[in-house]
Amino acid sequence: MPPLAARAHGPLLLAPTAHAARPAGLLRASSGPRGGVSVGGVRRGALASERSAAVAVAEKAAGEEGGGEGEGPYDAIVIGSGIGGLVAGTQLAAKGARVLVLEKYLIPGGSSGYYCRDGFTFDVGSSVMFGFSDKGNLNLITQALEAVGCKMEVLPDPSTVHFHLPGDLSVLVHREYEDFINELISKFPHEKEGILKFYGICWKIFNSLNSLELKSLEEPLYLFGQFFQKPLECLTLAYYLPQNAGDIARKFIKDQALLSFIDAECFIVSTVNALQTPMINASMVLCDRHFGGINYPVGGVGGIATSLADGLVEKGSEIRYKANVTNVILENGKAVGVRLSNGKEFFAKTVISNATRWDTFGKLLKDKELPEEEKNFQKNYVKAPSFLSIHMGVKASVLPAGTDCHHFVLEDDWNNLEKPYGSIFLSIPTVLDPSLAPEGHHILHIFTTAGIEDWEGLSRKEYEEKKEVVANEIIRRLEKKLFPGLQDSIVLKEVGSPKTHRRFLARNDGTYGPMPRGKPKGLLAMPFNTTSIDGLYCVGDSCFPGQGVIAVAFSGIMCAHRVAADIGLEQRSPVLDSGLLGLLRWLRTLA
Numbered sequence: 001m002p003p004l005a006a007r008a009h010g011p012l013l014l015a016p017t018a019h020a021a022r023p024a025g026l027l028r029a030s031s032g033p034r035g036g037v038s039v040g041g042v043r044r045g046a047l048a049s050e051r052s053a054a055v056a057v058a059e060k061a062a063g064e065e066g067g068g069e070g071e072g073p074y075d076a077i078v079i080g081s082g083i084g085g086l087v088a089g090t091q092l093a094a095k096g097a098r099v100l101v102l103e104k105y106l107i108p109g110g111s112s113g114y115y116c117r118d119g120f121t122f123d124v125g126s127s128v129m130f131g132f133s134d135k136g137n138l139n140l141i142t143q144a145l146e147a148v149g150c151k152m153e154v155l156p157d158p159s160t161v162h163f164h165l166p167g168d169l170s171v172l173v174h175r176e177y178e179d180f181i182n183e184l185i186s187k188f189p190h191e192k193e194g195i196l197k198f199y200g201i202c203w204k205i206f207n208s209l210n211s212l213e214l215k216s217l218e219e220p221l222y223l224f225g226q227f228f229q230k231p232l233e234c235l236t237l238a239y240y241l242p243q244n245a246g247d248i249a250r251k252f253i254k255d256q257a258l259l260s261f262i263d264a265e266c267f268i269v270s271t272v273n274a275l276q277t278p279m280i281n282a283s284m285v286l287c288d289r290h291f292g293g294i295n296y297p298v299g300g301v302g303g304i305a306t307s308l309a310d311g312l313v314e315k316g317s318e319i320r321y322k323a324n325v326t327n328v329i330l331e332n333g334k335a336v337g338v339r340l341s342n343g344k345e346f347f348a349k350t351v352i353s354n355a356t357r358w359d360t361f362g363k364l365l366k367d368k369e370l371p372e373e374e375k376n377f378q379k380n381y382v383k384a385p386s387f388l389s390i391h392m393g394v395k396a397s398v399l400p401a402g403t404d405c406h407h408f409v410l411e412d413d414w415n416n417l418e419k420p421y422g423s424i425f426l427s428i429p430t431v432l433d434p435s436l437a438p439e440g441h442h443i444l445h446i447f448t449t450a451g452i453e454d455w456e457g458l459s460r461k462e463y464e465e466k467k468e469v470v471a472n473e474i475i476r477r478l479e480k481k482l483f484p485g486l487q488d489s490i491v492l493k494e495v496g497s498p499k500t501h502r503r504f505l506a507r508n509d510g511t512y513g514p515m516p517r518g519k520p521k522g523l524l525a526m527p528f529n530t531t532s533i534d535g536l537y538c539v540g541d542s543c544f545p546g547q548g549v550i551a552v553a554f555s556g557i558m559c560a561h562r563v564a565a566d567i568g569l570e571q572r573s574p575v576l577d578s579g580l581l582g583l584l585r586w587l588r589t590l591a
């Protein structure tokens, strides 16, 4: 077998290391016929000698690349193995479909991947995991893993995030709702009633969401069934669907600093302020962090994608890496397959794209005129900026005892909240799982929003120098605000720019995801999974309900349900289908 080839790297997503160790923490209840791994217990520590089944298939596929006859037909081809694509693929595989996932990179996960360096295991993206508890209906990451017989050991985070905000406002979002709300009221005692009302409405929406069985909102038999079983909850959701968090907050709250705090609460999950954040999305995250809590997978976030990829293979489906899809193949206007950069073709009854909508329609279907629906999407949504990320290994002594895992820093001026490099996100996952770093060390994963335009047109030398200057300034700010001596404690530092994210995450301009162009009508304009091209579906963050690992997991569950109905693996009603899909299309044009 050829080794996992290290291609020319940028700093962010280097080859996950030669050993491609699976992040630990996986508990596999059972192993399927093709499973490379079967354990009866919980894993601890990275197992260097052990390769995941999915990575083994990757190596095989890497050796096979190049030309030849088309393969298929599969039930579904999934382009990309971000969490959205993997959840869609595994849900379909669990329903008995034969799925092929094609991933451009070396390992699964996309923004939720990982890489190892000098004994550190870094999460590529966020380390804040919603939907990973063992209760309710909204623990979608847990459910996605369960569908393919996996369970991961998780570590409960005692808090979601520690806010360090202008005016020396410091708010710790405790796991316990009462502790958080009392802390917030203690900072704004004159707004006690408004605080209770705003977060109370969030709970009303969350409880409605949590009471439903979550499947495709584009499948009428399911949707009408839910309306019949839970009319009040569904009407509550329908009522709040076109509303935004900032408008609702303003009904009850007058204090400008408190409204700005709610902006920051929304910004960390939507990259926009509360007036632009759909109320349903805000409610989901502002409550799940207390209901199920934020839970971190032992061994790192990368274990989620690796486990899903393994689960997919064990269910008899396939995943191939270094498989760069360049075209969706259409026949009589219907998507019937894909072509790779090496010319190889694969055919399927359905094609699901986990690439962003800008990539799907702008690159994979570049010869086709942009459909009206996509024009409407691009009228309502723009690409959010990309980000600058710094992965660091530091000496443990620099962190005071009891340091929280996640921090959000905006020092002096609320006006900088949404500006590039304005706010700083910081995660220290080793506070929860020390096994991610060599003894006596911690990981600091820092990121801030940044636009690609700032990084274009530089020579190699200017580019490297700019990364150094910008990263050092961010580190200086953290040193001043949180950790004196930070600069001197660094033992490893890797900086990723928007160009790095564009290249290694295959995301147009390295975008973090879609954000509303103006003030949206809540979630009304967000497209679901079907597209105006027959047989082509989208999944991931440019679909309802948007950015976020749990959000794209939901999009994967919805997508798999709709596809399964269309290929005859789930019940469907063609008459009701065309009625509902037409109605939803019309509703989107109202937004």
Ligand SMILES: NC(=O)c1ccc[n+]([C@@H]2O[C@H](COP(=O)([O-])OP(=O)(O)OC[C@H]3O[C@@H](n4cnc5c(N)ncnc54)[C@H](O)[C@@H]3O)[C@@H](O)[C@H]2O)c1
Pocket (backbone or CB within 6 Å): 079, 080, 081, 082, 083, 084, 085, 102, 103, 104, 105, 108, 109, 110, 111, 112, 124, 125, 126, 127, 323, 324, 325, 326, 354, 355, 356, 359, 504, 505, 506, 507, 512, 513, 539, 540, 541, 542, 546, 547, 548, 549, 552
């Ligand atoms: N950006 C971050 O740092 C970050 C961090 C944590 C979580 N997240 C969340 O994850 C969400 C994204 O998840 P997602 O599932 O939508 O997508 P993703 O971007 O994580 O994954 C998409 C995958 O598709 C692959 N891909 C794209 N085009 C391809 C092509 N033509 N051929 C083959 N493979 C291709 C990419 O390599 C990538 O692995 C974001 O919205 C964000 O909220 C992002």
Ligand SMILES: CC(C)=CCC/C(C)=C/C=C/C(C)=C/C=C/C(C)=C/C=C/C=C(C)/C=C/C=C(C)/C=C/C=C(\C)CCC=C(C)C
Pocket (backbone or CB within 6 Å): 126, 127, 128, 130, 161, 209, 212, 214, 217, 223, 226, 234, 237, 238, 241, 268, 269, 270, 280, 281, 282, 284, 285, 406, 407, 408, 425, 426, 427, 545, 546, 547, 548, 549, 550, 551, 554, 587
């Ligand atoms: C059909 C129609 C139209 C109507 C009807 C009515 C109904 C029934 C409705 C229903 C609905 C539903 C079901 C909905 C659902 C929704 C959901 C699930 C949502 C979700 C969401 C989620 C989200 C948004 C998430 C997000 C998250 C994120 C983004 C995260 C991030 C994180 C980070 C960045 C981190 C931070 C860090 C630091 C601070 C350091």
